[in-house]
Amino acid sequence: MSAVWNHFKLETECCPTATCNVCKPSVSRGGKDRAAFNTTNLIRHLKNKHPAQYSEFTAATQIKTWSQPTLEAMLKNKEKLPKDSDKAKNITAKIAEFIALDDQPLSVVSNVGFRRLMEHLEPRYELPSRSYFTDTALPSIHNKLRVSLVIKGVCFWVYHRHMEFVCLSNVTDQLHCTMD
Known part of the structure; x- marks a missing residue:
């Protein structure tokens, strides 16, 4: 209007x-x-x-006029994201999730097409090595999932004589049951 x-x-x-x-x-x-x-x-x-x-x-x-970016701004856009920045961590986590959920081979991070895709999506992002995903990113996902499953491993049931049981399995696969 x-x-x-x-x-x-x-x-x-x-x-x-x-x-x-x-x-x-x-x-x-x-x-x-x-x-x-x-x-x-x-x-x-x-x-x-x-x-x-x-x-x-x-x-x-009045329409804002466009101006040419300064040399400093252009150079800043070329700087790589720090590996510990939130954005870099989120991208790395999503790549690890992609590998795990879609059952991708770890070599996907070394493939030229994948590298070009990542360069196009975020030129400042530096893709970690295959060994980083093997040693750090994927084990992190595994541990988070394992903790989640342990928490979901709590079972409640009622025996046919109306005795209530609670079972909890833990990380070391020990089963603990109590009866009320």
Whole structure:
């Protein structure tokens, strides 16, 4: 919606005129039906009758000009992400998740196509080595999943004589049961 409407009021959407909020006369919206209405006459009215409001309108509608980035900004965009940055960690975790969930071979991180894809998606990201995924990223996922499964390994059941049991399996695969 045009900023010119800050200075005019409409009776209805179909009305061919708008009322100036400053001097109150009706100003034609141009055209004879809604499809042909425009704001040219409203802007011209502001320009000719209300210079202060016209200045407000032009200030509100000025389009920001694009400027060429500085050399410093360009060089900063070329710097690699620090490996310990949140963004780099998240990308690495998602790659490890991709390998684990989709049963991908670890060699996928060495493949040219995959490397090009990662370079295109985030040029500043430095893809870790295959051994990093083998020794660090995938074991981390495994440990998180294992803890999650241990927590889900708590079982509750009722014996047919209405005796309640609680079982909990732990990381060392020991089963502990109690009876109420």
